[in-house]
Amino acid sequence: MAQSYDELPYGDIAYFHTHPAHLGAIAVLCGLAPPALAGGRVLEVGCGTGFNLLAMSRSLPETQSLGLDASSTQIDRARALADEIGATNASFQVGRLEELDDSTGPFDAILAHGVYSWIPPAAQTALLELIRRRLAPNGLAYISFNAKPGWNARGVVRDFLIGAVPADGSPIDRARAARERLAAFVASLPDPDSPYGRQVASLAKSLADEPDYYLLHEYLAERNEALAFGEFAARLAAHGLQYVAESRFSTSAFTQLGADRTALDVVGDDLVRREQYHDYRWQRSLRQSIVCRADRAIPRVADAAAVGKLWLSPRVKLVDPNADVDATDFDEARREEDGEVVQIHDPFYRQFLRRLRAVPGRRLQPDAFLPDIRDYIGFEIGPEKSRHLLMQIVLKGTIEEVWHVYAEPTAYSAGVGDRPRACPLARRQASNGGAIVSRLHRIVRLDDAERARLARLDGRTDRATLAAEFGIGNDDLERFAAMALLEG
Numbered sequence: 022m023a024q025s026y027d028e029l030p031y032g033d034i035a036y037f038h039t040h041p042a043h044l045g046a047i048a049v050l051c052g053l054a055p056p057a058l059a060g061g062r063v064l065e066v067g068c069g070t071g072f073n074l075l076a077m078s079r080s081l082p083e084t085q086s087l088g089l090d091a092s093s094t095q096i097d098r099a100r101a102l103a104d105e106i107g108a109t110n111a112s113f114q115v116g117r118l119e120e121l122d123d124s125t126g127p128f129d130a131i132l133a134h135g136v137y138s139w140i141p142p143a144a145q146t147a148l149l150e151l152i153r154r155r156l157a158p159n160g161l162a163y164i165s166f167n168a169k170p171g172w173n174a175r176g177v178v179r180d181f182l183i184g185a186v187p188a189d190g191s192p193i194d195r196a197r198a199a200r201e202r203l204a205a206f207v208a209s210l211p212d213p214d215s216p217y218g219r220q221v222a223s224l225a226k227s228l229a230d231e232p233d234y235y236l237l238h239e240y241l242a243e244r245n246e247a248l249a250f251g252e253f254a255a256r257l258a259a260h261g262l263q264y265v266a267e268s269r270f271s272t273s274a275f276t277q278l279g280a281d282r283t284a285l286d287v288v289g290d291d292l293v294r295r296e297q298y299h300d301y302r303w304q305r306s307l308r309q310s311i312v313c314r315a316d317r318a319i320p321r322v323a324d325a326a327a328v329g330k331l332w333l334s335p336r337v338k339l340v341d342p343n344a345d346v347d348a349t350d351f352d353e354a355r356r357e358e359d360g361e362v363v364q365i366h367d368p369f370y371r372q373f374l375r376r377l378r379a380v381p382g383r384r385l386q387p388d389a390f391l392p393d394i395r396d397y398i399g400f401e402i403g404p405e406k407s408r409h410l411l412m413q414i415v416l417k418g419t420i421e422e423v424w425h426v427y428a429e430p431t432a433y434s435a436g437v438g439d440r441p442r443a444c445p446l447a448r449r450q451a452s453n454g455g456a457i458v459s460r461l462h463r464i465v466r467l468d469d470a471e472r473a474r475l476a477r478l479d480g481r482t483d484r485a486t487l488a489a490e491f492g493i494g495n496d497d498l499e500r501f502a503a504m505a506l507l508e509g
């Protein structure tokens with residue numbers, strides 16, 4: 022398997038839902054103490070080209086990170102990238118996870134994104150054992166895997182491609198053959214309007230936009246096991262581990278509200294059965310699960326004081342930041358991920374988005390809102406009740422994806438220095454056309470002109486020269502700062 026990654030490495034991408042500060046915040050929302058990341062250690066297993074880990078380690082400068090991957094080509098790339106951006110708190114090791122000895126760690130976070138479903142059973146067992154042995158007592162692990170039943174439908178396309186594409190040939194040739202065979206297959210379907218025809222055509226359409234490495238490693242990989250949640254939970258239990266929540270919190274069964282929560286009652290109170298039933302209702306195809314040691318009690322009721330200390334960073338941006346809050350009963354806001362405009366009705370969310378504009382770094386701790394609770398509900402309540410209400414608002418806003426939550430503030434400059442300096446990784450990506458990751462571990466979309474401006478910010482040119490010679494004005498710089506792309 023490592024050989025195929027040597028021949029066609031995985032892409033340079035970062036995954037927000039693996040970030041340990043985010044995992045810690047979700048743990049807090051479940052009533053757990055988060056691991057301390059300053060002075061702590063992070064391990065990413067199957068780290069590929071190291072991009073995710075490097076972006077993460079720059080945002081957590083006081084955390085030591087180790088990336089492990091069986092593919093030496095990818096680890097060479099990771100090391101070269103670490104040198105290029107001057108990373109001092111991340112190191113990389115070529116090796117099989119089955120062979121990682123106990124001298125490394127313990128780790129406060131162990132991350133395995135895109136690994137578990139794609140390795141043989143013995144390596145899957147070794148991964149869970151590694152987590153059992155090497156996870157610190159209040160550490161968190163992240164494991165993503167292809168889930169049933171959503172992957173069953175995709176599995177049809179995968180099975181077809183495995184049969185249709187010759188096993189020999191270079192990875193690039195195989196990916197090309199896969200695209201051709203799939204297109205011909207869809208065109209030849211006798212009943213394109215049947216549920217089967219539509220399902221295959223829609224999967225083929227979405228695959229057309231995916232890069233070769235994804236097609237190859239997902240659809241033509243030697244192994245790709247989709248699991249029902251119950252099976253995953255049983256395997257965790259057999260290794261002294263347990264499920265905490267989905268890293269994408271809103272997709273956990275136990276965070277559902279209203280009719281979606283009631284629908285689960287048919288399977289009773291058992292958390293595992295409810296999670297699995299939820300997957301079947303929503304035809305889930307991917308889980309990004311947070312895991313901890315089985316000896317920890319998970320209250321799944323948050324501690325209000327701990328929630329008050331989380332950091333919130335908005336996922337939506339007001340369309341008209343100067344609009345009068347009293348003029349309408351909702352605000353229009355643009356969603357970060359797809360640019361879609363949504364209506365925001367909740368008065369607290371509206372206050373939050375307004376207040377953020379004046380806050381350097383555009384992130385806030387819920388405690389900052391304690392004095393506002395009276396205005397929110399219209400009458401006085403005691404401090405304990407205020408905290409409790411605030412905690413419920415934070416939970417709701419996280420589930421409704423109004424903000425991202427972090428257990429610790431990630432490192433970036435809230436303001437613009439005299440000689441503005443962009444994060445080296447972002448600058449590099451701005452020049453080479455790759456995905457740009459902020460210090461909030463979010464993918465940031467910039468157009469070509471913005472990329473060129475960001476790439477200029479190497480900390481050597483003063484603001485007056487940037488404006489006069491390169492047309493980079495204060496507005497541009499403030500915007501980059503607000504996007505968490507600057508170091509100074």
Ligand SMILES: C[S@@+](CC[C@H](N)C(=O)[O-])C[C@H]1O[C@@H](n2cnc3c(N)ncnc32)[C@H](O)[C@@H]1O
Nearest residue numbers: 023026031067068069090091092117118134135
């Ligand atoms: C699908 S890729 C995912 C890469 C990266 N985590 C991502 O999601 O972008 C799986 C990675 O696991 C690595 N891998 C597979 N088996 C492994 C093993 N037994 N020990 C360590 N790494 C392994 C592969 O080399 C590959 O880089």
